[in-house]
Amino acid sequence: MTEQKEYDVIIIGAGPGGMTAAVYAARANLKVLVLDRGPxxxxxxxxxxxxxxxxxxxxxxxxxxEKMYQTMMKFEPEFEYGDVQSVELDGNKKIVKTDNGDFVAPALVIATGADHRKIGVPGEEEFSGRGVSYCAVCDAPFFKGEDLVVVGGGDSAIEEGIYLTQLANSVTVIHRRDQLRAQPILQKRAFANPKMKFIWNAQTEEIVGDDNKVTAVKYRDKETGEEKEVPAAGVFIYVGILPQSDAFKGLGILDEKGWVVTDEQMHTSVPGIFALGDVRAKHLRQIANAVGDGSIAGQEAYNYIQSLND
Known part of the structure; x- marks a missing residue:
């Protein structure tokens, strides 16, 4: 039989929200485990x-x-590496099964985040953080007065493209279809914006750069097969975002797209399971609101443990 290590609270994910939840739970003198599959x-x-x-x-x-990690470890939670495979329920116990053994606690905090879909072209990885971005709210201020490209045609692409026009000289949307998928009100705003341009039926082929910065985007005209290039100091990619929630599919806490559904107190529909940050069904995904979510989740985990002892 596999040995199960027991805790008061298990936090899956050591991003800003998960580490904040650990601070609040460990400060309340709970036995806390933080699990992450990576750094x-x-x-x-x-x-x-x-x-x-x-x-x-x-x-x-x-x-x-690193500073957040040092703050967290001051309150002495345990930190383990492990890739979570699934979570099982046994009364009030939550059994977290990983490739590094099983861990058990009455309270579980899900802080696994989300990953942006990549387009998989040359230059995307090389220039990530050096002109390639997946978040206009995060990075728009670094591109004041520049010419930018947005790849995608859905709500996020157009919404973020409009946001970029507040600071950029121009925003060119490269879309692989002949019309946008974004909702009509967003399309209307985009087409009325003098800073926005559109390249239709275009397949992004390569992100070009030199001296560690983006200089252009190569694309192929799907109708003529001709390869073309548009100058750009930055490329914002919006072709989808995927919640990291596969391990929780059996718990009944996900919506149809895989996001974890919570109330404002970070409670899921399962007592003692909380979720925070980018894995939640929410709109704005930023460090600041992940930290806010984490403080609530850590405190609510404490309150839940107390309720079991009443």
Whole structure:
């Protein structure tokens, strides 16, 4: 029989929200385990610069992650590497099954985040954080007065494209179809925006750059087969975002797209299971609101443990 290590709270994910939840739970004198399949810091590790997190005028993403980790470990939670395969329920117990053994606790906090779909072209990985971005709210201020490209044609692509026009010189939308998939009200705003341009029936082929920065995007005209290039200092890619929630499919806490559904107190429909940050069904996905979610989830986990002892 597999040995099961027992805790008061298990937190799956060591991004900003998960680490904040650990701080609040461990400060309340609970026995806390933080699990992650990779380095602590989450998506911050892929962020070159953060300039919209209060208290830090200019900080690298990995540096901010390191500071959050040091704050968390001051309160002495346990930190383990493990890829979560599934979660099972046994009365009040939540059994977390990983490739590194099983862990058990009455309270579980899901902080696994979400991944942006990649387009898989040359230059995308190479220039990530150096002109390639998946978040206009995060990175638009770094491209003031520049010419930018948005890849995609859905709600997120058009909404974020409109947002970029507040700071950019121009925003060119490259879309593989001959019409947008975004809702009509967004299309109307985009077509009326003098800074927005559109390239239709175009397949993005390569992101070009030099000196560690993006300079252009190559695309192929799907009707003529001709390859063309549009100059750009930045490329914002919006072809989908995927919640990292496969391990929780059997719990009945996901919506039809795989996002974890919670109330404002981070409670899911299963007592003692909480979720926070980018894996939740929400609109804005930022470090600041992941931290806010984490403080609530950590405190609510404490309240749940107390209720079991009443």
């Amino acid at each position: 602590y810091g989450g998506a911050m590790n892929n962020t070159d610069a953060v300039d919209n997190y209060p208290g830090f005028v200019d900080v690298k993403g990995p540096e901010l992650g």
